[in-house]
Amino acid sequence: MALIKVEKHEIDETEHEPVRVRGFPFFPHFLLREVVVMCLIAGSIILLASLFPAGLLKPADPFDTPSPIYPEWYFLYVFGFLKFWTWGIGPIEAKTIGVTLPMVIWYGILFLVPFIDRNPSTDIRKRKVAVALGVIAVLGILYFTYYSIVHH
Amino acid sequence: MSLSEKLYKWFDERLKLRELLPPIVKHPAPEKVTSNPLYCLGGTAFLCFLILVVTGMFLAMYYKPTPVEAYNSVKRIMTEVPMGSLIRSIHHWAANTMIAAVMLHMMRIYFMGAYKKPRELNWVVGVSLLLITTTFGFSGYLLPWDQLAFWATKIGTGIAGSIPVIGVYISLILVGGTDIGAETLTRFYAIHVLILPATIVVLLVLHFMMVRLQGISGRL
Numbered sequence: 001m002a003l004i005k006v007e008k009h010e011i012d013e014t015e016h017e018p019v020r021v022r023g024f025p026f027f028p029h030f031l032l033r034e035v036v037v038m039c040l041i042a043g044s045i046i047l048l049a050s051l052f053p054a055g056l057l058k059p060a061d062p063f064d065t066p067s068p069i070y071p072e073w074y075f076l077y078v079f080g081f082l083k084f085w086t087w088g089i090g091p092i093e094a095k096t097i098g099v100t101l102p103m104v105i106w107y108g109i110l111f112l113v114p115f116i117d118r119n120p121s122t123d124i125r126k127r128k129v130a131v132a133l134g135v136i137a138v139l140g141i142l143y144f145t146y147y148s149i150v151h152h
Numbered sequence: 153m154s155l156s157e158k159l160y161k162w163f164d165e166r167l168k169l170r171e172l173l174p175p176i177v178k179h180p181a182p183e184k185v186t187s188n189p190l191y192c193l194g195g196t197a198f199l200c201f202l203i204l205v206v207t208g209m210f211l212a213m214y215y216k217p218t219p220v221e222a223y224n225s226v227k228r229i230m231t232e233v234p235m236g237s238l239i240r241s242i243h244h245w246a247a248n249t250m251i252a253a254v255m256l257h258m259m260r261i262y263f264m265g266a267y268k269k270p271r272e273l274n275w276v277v278g279v280s281l282l283l284i285t286t287t288f289g290f291s292g293y294l295l296p297w298d299q300l301a302f303w304a305t306k307i308g309t310g311i312a313g314s315i316p317v318i319g320v321y322i323s324l325i326l327v328g329g330t331d332i333g334a335e336t337l338t339r340f341y342a343i344h345v346l347i348l349p350a351t352i353v354v355l356l357v358l359h360f361m362m363v364r365l366q367g368i369s370g371r372l
């Protein structure tokens with residue numbers, strides 16, 4: 001019974017593919033929406049730029065270490081993880097792990113996602129493991145970002 | 153014949169518009185894509201990239217990539233150059249918006265499973281785009297040569313340098329010596345305005361060609 005269901009579902013999916021063709025022509029409908037969205041985004045960027053201009057601190061001084069030093073916000077999680085991870089494993093130093101895991105290993109996993117996840121379904125209810133891992137990854141990055149701000 | 157018709161005819165006789173345009177103009181965009189704003193994120197990243205290219209060109213006209221002049225040239229952009237402060241701030245905000253949009257775009261692809269067959273390779277190109285985009289941010293951060301720029305780069309290159317095996321080389325290539333200095337600044341400038349833009353254009357062409365070829369994945 002379950003098998004039949006799965007088969008049926010697969011047939012459904014292939015029949016769904018041509019849905020692509022039933023849509024709006026790119027021009028003018030799709031383009032119009034694009035232009036509206038683009039105006040909104042360009043407008044917001046200009047608004048932000050005029051309200052919060054880019055900063056410029058004192059000139060660089062190699063002999064005066066300021067505190068705190070923050071990198072760009074999208075690198076904070078690497079800093080956070082490095083602070084968080086204090087355990088060496090055998091001959092591998094804690095720092096080596098703290099650097100390798102959030103950069104090399106993390107990007108390695110990202111590159112391989114389509115080859116690790118062999119589940120063909122795109123139905124979110126049938127991808128519980130992938131979705132759970134994705135949520136954990138997002139929460140993890142948010143947590144280590146937070147950690148880097150609290151423990152700088 | 154109206155003027156627009158005459159113009160169309162003039163170009164049509166030379167560029168075969170009648171054959172060229174319909175596949176672009178009439179190409180159907182799926183309904184779901186037109187109604188769901190999550191599909192705007194890739195386009196948002198691309199718009200930000202275009203804004204960055206244009207504002208970056210203006211900044212490059214005044215910016216000087218040497219330790220002696222860098223800071224003052226940025227200061228001059230902020231205080232003396234007409235609209236300079238606005239252009240630099242737009243560059244700043246477009247950069248941050250682009251990174252956020254790329255990350256959210258990637259999350260939409262992940263949670264919708266849009267990386268599955270036949271789109272595996274486009275995901276790989278996508279992750280490379282994420283790497284390039286964040287490297288843009290990293291290299292741009294040093295250029296104003298203020299305290300934050302200098303010290304954040306010192307720590308950043310230090311972290312990259314402690315990656316096993318390849319770290320030493322990455323750090324040597326980036327820093328161009330043992331300490332952050334004139335060598336580092338010109339390198340970061342070359343990376344930021346020549347190497348990365350050339351690379352991202354190639355990757356974007358691949359990315360968009362694959363989107364066009366494979367279509368946008370259909371189901372939610």
Ligand code: HEM
Pocket residue numbers: 190191192193194195197198254257258261266267271274275276277278279281282285359363367368369
């Ligand atoms: C510079 C950064 C990027 C730009 C400008 C960009 C742009 C786009 C655009 C305009 C689309 C069409 C659909 C949409 O907008 O949602 C798209 C689709 C796609 N992107 Fe990106 N993207 C970028 C980075 C990424 C990243 C980081 C990934 C994933 C790691 C990725 C993976 C994909 C995939 C797999 C598709 C096909 C989606 C589908 O068929 O539903 N892209 N991209």
